[in-house]
Amino acid sequence: MQRRELTIALAGNPNCGKTTLFNKLTGSRYHVGNYPGVTVEQKIGEVEFQEYRLKLIDLPGIYGLTAYSPDEVVARNVLLKEKIDVVINVVDATSLERGLNLTVQLKELGIPMVLALNMVDAAREIGLTVDCTKLSQCLHFPAVPVVGTKGDGFPGLLQAVIRAAEGNSEFNHIFYGAEIEKAINTVTLMISENLDVQYDWRIKESFLLRWLAVKLLESDRAVKAEINTLIQDGKLEEAVQKGFREVFRLLGKDPEAVIINQRYSAARKIFKGVVSENKWKRITVTEKIDKIILNKYFGLPIFFVIMWILFRLIFSLGGPFTNAIEWGFSSLSTLLITFLPEGLFRSILVDGIIGGVGGVITFLPNILLLFLGIALLESTGYMARAAFIMDRMMTKAGLHGKSFIPMLLGFGCSIPALMATRILENPRDRIVTMLVVPLMSCGARLPVYTLLAAAFFETDIAGSVVFSIYVAGMILAVIMAKVLRSSVVKGPSEPFIMELPPYRLPVMKSVLIQMINRAKMYLKKAGTVILLASIIIWFFFSFSFSGNKGLIQYYPAAPEKSIAGDIGHALEPVLTPLGLDWKSGVVLLSGLAAKEVVVSTMGTLYSIQDNTDLSSAQDGSTNGLTQRVREQSGLTPLTSYVFMLFVLIYIPCISTVAVFHQETGTWRWPLFLVGYTFALAWIVCFVVYRGGLFLFYS
Amino acid sequence: MSSLTLKQLSPGQKGIVIDVRGDGILRRRLLEMGLVPGSRVQVERYAPLGDPVEIRMQGYFLTLRKEEAGMVEVACKEEN
Numbered sequence: 001m002q003r004r005e006l007t008i009a010l011a012g013n014p015n016c017g018k019t020t021l022f023n024k025l026t027g028s029r030y031h032v033g034n035y036p037g038v039t040v041e042q043k044i045g046e047v048e049f050q051e052y053r054l055k056l057i058d059l060p061g062i063y064g065l066t067a068y069s070p071d072e073v074v075a076r077n078v079l080l081k082e083k084i085d086v087v088i089n090v091v092d093a094t095s096l097e098r099g100l101n102l103t104v105q106l107k108e109l110g111i112p113m114v115l116a117l118n119m120v121d122a123a124r125e126i127g128l129t130v131d132c133t134k135l136s137q138c139l140h141f142p143a144v145p146v147v148g149t150k151g152d153g154f155p156g157l158l159q160a161v162i163r164a165a166e167g168n169s170e171f172n173h174i175f176y177g178a179e180i181e182k183a184i185n186t187v188t189l190m191i192s193e194n195l196d197v198q199y200d201w202r203i204k205e206s207f208l209l210r211w212l213a214v215k216l217l218e219s220d221r222a223v224k225a226e227i228n229t230l231i232q233d234g235k236l237e238e239a240v241q242k243g244f245r246e247v248f249r250l251l252g253k254d255p256e257a258v259i260i261n262q263r264y265s266a267a268r269k270i271f272k273g274v275v276s277e278n279k280w281k282r283i284t285v286t287e288k289i290d291k292i293i294l295n296k297y298f299g300l301p302i303f304f305v306i307m308w309i310l311f312r313l314i315f316s317l318g319g320p321f322t323n324a325i326e327w328g329f330s331s332l333s334t335l336l337i338t339f340l341p342e343g344l345f346r347s348i349l350v351d352g353i354i355g356g357v358g359g360v361i362t363f364l365p366n367i368l369l370l371f372l373g374i375a376l377l378e379s380t381g382y383m384a385r386a387a388f389i390m391d392r393m394m395t396k397a398g399l400h401g402k403s404f405i406p407m408l409l410g411f412g413c414s415i416p417a418l419m420a421t422r423i424l425e426n427p428r429d430r431i432v433t434m435l436v437v438p439l440m441s442c443g444a445r446l447p448v449y450t451l452l453a454a455a456f457f458e459t460d461i462a463g464s465v466v467f468s469i470y471v472a473g474m475i476l477a478v479i480m481a482k483v484l485r486s487s488v489v490k491g492p493s494e495p496f497i498m499e500l501p502p503y504r505l506p507v508m509k510s511v512l513i514q515m516i517n518r519a520k521m522y523l524k525k526a527g528t529v530i531l532l533a534s535i536i537i538w539f540f541f542s543f544s545f546s547g548n549k550g551l552i553q554y555y556p557a558a559p560e561k562s563i564a565g566d567i568g569h570a571l572e573p574v575l576t577p578l579g580l581d582w583k584s585g586v587v588l589l590s591g592l593a594a595k596e597v598v599v600s601t602m603g604t605l606y607s608i609q610d611n612t613d614l615s616s617a618q619d620g621s622t623n624g625l626t627q628r629v630r631e632q633s634g635l636t637p638l639t640s641y642v643f644m645l646f647v648l649i650y651i652p653c654i655s656t657v658a659v660f661h662q663e664t665g666t667w668r669w670p671l672f673l674v675g676y677t678f679a680l681a682w683i684v685c686f687v688v689y690r691g692g693l694f695l696f697y698s
Numbered sequence: 699m700s701s702l703t704l705k706q707l708s709p710g711q712k713g714i715v716i717d718v719r720g721d722g723i724l725r726r727r728l729l730e731m732g733l734v735p736g737s738r739v740q741v742e743r744y745a746p747l748g749d750p751v752e753i754r755m756q757g758y759f760l761t762l763r764k765e766e767a768g769m770v771e772v773a774c775k776e777e778n
Contacts, residue, residue, distance in 0.1 A: 066726060066730070068727070094757055094758075097732070097757060098732045098758065101732070257725075257729075260729045260730070261734055261735065264729070265736075268736075286759075290742075290759075294743060294745070294752070296743075296746050299745070299746035300746045300747075389745055389746055391745065391750055392747035392749045392750070492723070495724045495762070496761070496766065497731050497760065499758055499759065499760055500758075500760070501758075502758075
């Protein structure tokens with residue numbers, strides 16, 4: 001049977017339960033992608049209902065249809081430019097009035113609508129009942145009560161959607177008052193005279209023209225820019241300016257303010273007419289919890305405990321799985337080494353491909369748990385509270401309250417940390433946070449510090465030496481955030497106006513689905529880059545320019561003779577001012593694959609005859625290696641400290657760079673990261689080395 | 699009744715929004731989140747570090763920095 005296809009968009013405020021409703025409707029069969037160029041997640045699912053196939057698009061949660069946040073731009077573009085048959089406007093019954101403000105704006109687009117009044121059960125609990133029949137009458141389109149978590153009211157909702165798609169929906173505009181209406185009419189006329197094609201907007205022409213006129217009077221920058229490319233004579237601009245002046249002369253306010261106020265009063269009027277209880281809300285569970293969670297004295301300690309649990313969840317619970325995966329890959333390598341003859345093929349398989357794939361999959365348990373943690377924090381409502389608590393501290397560094405979570409995760413691993421920056425909505429805050437996250441010393445760098453600290457410092461101060469590196473990373477992160485925010489990523493900071501949503505029990509199924517979908521994206525996107533880069537690094541370490549013929553030759557297990565060795569030598573002029581030599585260059589180069597590789601490269605470089613300790617070096621029993629590093633590396637306590645600092649700051653591992661690329665969608669920012677961290681590492685190390693020479697050796 | 703900004707209210711104090719100052723994104727966001735003239739607000743609490751502030755609206759809670767709260771003019775009854 002041929003089913004008729006309808007495209008349905010789900011629109012609503014953040015926290016209105018839209019995603020839960022979407023998951024429940026689609027039975028969690030949907031795919032996640034990113035909207036091109038932005039980091040807003042796109043979810044599309046399908047529902048079959050009677051003889052229809054409904055394609056559901058879950059728009060990002062929005063409060064309005066301005067073009068200020070990426071979420072709003074995305075939602076608006078989908079509504080305007082894709083052929084949407086029906087909009088399901090999801091409204092949380094417990095904050096109906098604000099929800100209706102969006103409804104009023106959506107209605108202006110002239111797309112058939114159905115209002116899904118969500119969480120009617122929760123509203124009833126706090127003594128609020130909404131008259132849906134009356135609401136439908138006021139809105140001129142159906143309003144259907146639903147409970148998204150349970151699926152109550154879904155057949156009725158879908159039936160209404162189909163009727164809206166097939167029938168003739170009736171629309172009425174908001175009346176913005178005589179003064180504004182006059183200006184709207186003039187501008188509408190002007191646009192219709194000059195705009196001959198419907199361009200790529202897909203909404204009905206009469207609505208489009210009026211909508212564009214309203215937006216121009218609201219000083220909407222995106223609409224202005226787009227219209228200006230279509231209509232170039234100055235008449236339209238003039239008409240808009242004239243409308244502006246008229247409204248200001250008559251009302252003493254600019255049209256923008258009047259329009260917003262009118263929308264709100266329209267929403268309020270509807271609200272007052274349909275709710276039976278309109279009193280100040282009673283004490284709810286949320287308020288009781290917040291009395292403790294946001295308490296002046298307990299708030300911060302509770303926050304730190306929750307962060308500690310999150311950190312432990314991701315890295316400790318993930319640890320055994322990570323180890324198991326590593327064990328699996330090393331067993332596979334051993335197996336291949338035993339059965340395959342030595343040579344190029346075995347090397348590329350074992351060191352290149354398995355190394356690379358292993359590198360990708362090793363992070364998977366941590367990433368799954370990270371997404372689980374974030375989904376839990378978000379769906380329970382704690383995420384917004386965390387931002388509330390930390391905002392003061394983070395603003396001082398030019399960051400946002402929510403930046404704290406990715407930065408904390410950076411101590412475990414930069415990759416989940418970079419992914420966690422998705423919780424930041426403002427792109428500027430997000431980029432700055434991403435750029436400083438790698439300065440938080442990740443777990444893979446610790447073995448390097450412990451090895452060097454043990455080799456060059458007394459046992460009783462080695463711990464403090466390592467700790468000082470961590471502190472240095474944090475201080476640099478704060479300084480760099482400040483510097484970047486006032487130079488490269490300049491711009492007004494996002495106003496911090498946020499809802500503290502009511503606490504809710506997470507719906508485990510949708511939390512898990514979300515986690516798995518996000519992890520899939522990681523594997524697909526970052527995975528390929530990491531694999532490719534691992535093979536390139538393997539190539540540098542396994543091949544050498546042969547002396548006599550100038551050809552590239554397979555030359556395994558001798559870093560000093562490989563291309564990497566040559567690069568190390570080539571880097572020497574850069575490293576000498578820091579008191580480091582070409583060997584450090586080779587070691588640092590290997591660290592690009594993964595920071596912990598630094599330790600094993602040191603093992604190879606400093607033990608030409610005997611490399612039996614290599615594997616044990618990573619387990620912590622570094623005695624043999626410690627001694628060799630002390631004796632053969634040519635480092636002093638000062639230069640070893642400089643080296644540790646360099647490892648802390650310089651170019652993060654390729655996996656981090658790959659994820660940075662995946663998350664930003666460009667190569668511009670990851671390349672900037674590579675450049676700036678290298679420069680910063682050099683400058684800091686130069687200052688410390690020269691300062692150290694002056695203090696201790698002069 | 700006296701006119702103040704939202705920033706000047708202490709926890710527990712109620713008021714009615716009279717006007718939202720400033721321009722551009724900031725005012726737009728404040729209005730969009732429901733801080734429109736005529737709406738009732740109550741300061742719930744300040745964050746443990748003194749900023750931002752949490753306010754109660756009709757049916758939901760908002761948080762905003764003091765700087766932004768300073769843009770919202772409110773009328774409130776004098777405390778006895």
